[in-house]
Amino acid sequence: MIIHMNAKLIGIGTTLVILAIVVAVVFVPHATFEAAHRPSDDYRPLTTLEMQGRKLYLKNGCNNCHTQYIRAVDWGLGAERLAQAGDYFGQTPPMLGSIRTGPDLSQVGGEHTDDWHAAHFHNPRYPRPESIMPNFGFFSPAELRASIAYMQSLGFRAADARVRRQLAWREKAMAAYAAGIDQNIRWLHDLVPQGWRDVPNPYPATEVSLGRGATIYQRWCLGCHGPVGDGQGPAAAFLYPPPLNFTTLARHADSSGGLLYYQIMNGITGTAMPYLKRELESEKIWDVSNYLAQYFIGNNDANLEPKGIDAAYEPAAKEP
Ligand code: HEC
Ligand code: HEC
Incomplete structure (x- = not known):
């Protein structure tokens, strides 16, 4: 049988090829990629307040400067815990981000206290004088609370443990200060x-x-x-x-x-x-x-006679 090519046949053929590709690269993985349907061990659902903070994160474009995933090559913040598919369970859209103008935030929960975050959101240059992050001083008190709650939730159960630790020490620090x-x-x-x-x-x-x-x-x-x-x-x-x-x-x-x-x-x-x-x-x-x-x-015990004299050595400003 001779098949004569015509517009209809080419149209049907192309559609079939595209359909086959979509089935192979979208539907088959979606149906078989079990991890994406299962929360990771660390995962816990966000509270209502944390969800509000997440919406503000999206609305204010935080994800244009911050990522939320850690790979094996990433040193520094949270590199102890690599991102897993199940960390993004039920999140649409997942806040992966692709640009790190600022640091990765996937494990920032419990890294800082709430009052640090309040100062930082108001003006990042207060706690970090050279920061290039924009001010979020326009947040209402309710928005600020939600954003801080969301930050403290990043890292899920591991973050909760760090937050609990911060709070326990905070009580002691406040009592010591009050004394x-x-x-x-x-x-x-x-x-x-x-x-x-x-x-x-x-x-x-x-x-x-x-x-x-x-x-x-x-x-x-x-x-x-x-x-x-x-x-x-x-x-x-x-x-x-x-x-x-x-x-x-x-x-x-x-x-x-x-x-x-x-x-x-x-x-x-x-x-x-x-x-x-x-x-x-x-x-x-x-x-x-x-x-x-x-x-x-006014009490400097710096050694005036260094042990290993290297190329940077120069005599002390004040000789003993
Ligand atoms: C223009 C890029 C930019 C945008 C937009 C931005 N940030 Fe940042 N962010 C940075 C930079 C740079 C730093 C590092 C310096 C600093 O701590 O301020 C940072 C630091 C942080 C830190 C401290 C991280 C740490 O480990 O100490 C947090 C938390 C944070 N940003 C949250 C946010 C949130 C939430 C938003 C949106 C409401 C946001 N950022 C928007 C650039 C940005
Ligand atoms: C975000 C605010 C913040 C920044 C930034 C900060 N500190 Fe502190 N620092 C504090 C607070 C708050 C305390 C005291 C806590 C208390 O009284 O319980 C403190 C305490 C200290 C202490 C304790 C002194 C002692 O005798 O035990 C030292 C030392 C210190 N800071 C040095 C530094 C240095 C050096 C830097 C910069 C490299 C720095 N701090 C940056 C907030 C900050």
Whole structure:
């Protein structure tokens, strides 16, 4: 039999080919890809408030700058937990995102306290002076609550555990703050293991180290602890307990070296004080500790004779 090609036949043939492709790449996987129909172990449904926050996330285009998936190649935020199909159970549309102008948010729940988020939404440059995220100060109080609730839900059960931990520590931090300035400092210092407190600053407080410390301070700390270290940065109005007034540390002789390092590296759980081990390498933490110790506390135990003299060595600003 000879089949003569004509418009009708070509039309039917093309439609059949396209149908076959759609069945093979859309319907067959959809019917057989079981994982997408099953929630992951970590998954839990969002509450009504969290769902409202999710709508605001979509409406304000947060997904244009933030992703919500972690792959094996991603280091940093939440890389302990790779994204699984079941994490997106029942979400339409899933907030995968494709651009990371800002960090991935899939595990941000419990990373920060609610008051940190309130300051950050109002103006991201308050807690993070160099942020390029837009202000969301126009959120109504109800929208702010919903957005914070949604942020704290990201990471599902793992996030819930982190949030519970933050809240438990928050009670202690608030009680310590309410007890008075010096009691609060004692409480903060008692959190630091003795081994760390005995570590002296291994870097000399050279002019360059102090200069680097000043830059790091402006980039990461000034919005909370304030330009003169008195805890009166613009974020302070949002935070309780408020950022520490470093000048009060002068009354506590142990306020230097490893103690500052430990607090800056790990942050203070339950308060807005973030951990900075992800953003600042070891030497940068020592540089900013030098800066605090020298200018705000007036008690710098920095080594003036460094152990390994490297190419960056230069004599200390103040010889002993
Ligand atoms: C123009 C891009 C942009 C948009 C739009 C944007 N962000 Fe961001 N976001 C950033 C950048 C950059 C950072 C990192 C600096 C910082 O913390 O502010 C960030 C940080 C964050 C953080 C802190 C993450 C962490 O690990 O500390 C959260 C939470 C956040 N954004 C939530 C949101 C939400 C919710 C929206 C929408 C209401 C939003 N962002 C819209 C760019 C953006
Ligand atoms: C988002 C606000 C915020 C930012 C940003 C911030 N801090 Fe803090 N910091 C706090 C708060 C709040 C406390 C005190 C908590 C308390 O009293 O319970 C604190 C406490 C501290 C302490 C504890 C001191 C002690 O004696 O135990 C140190 C050290 C410190 N901050 C250093 C820094 C440095 C250095 C930076 C920048 C690299 C920084 N902080 C950035 C909010 C912030």
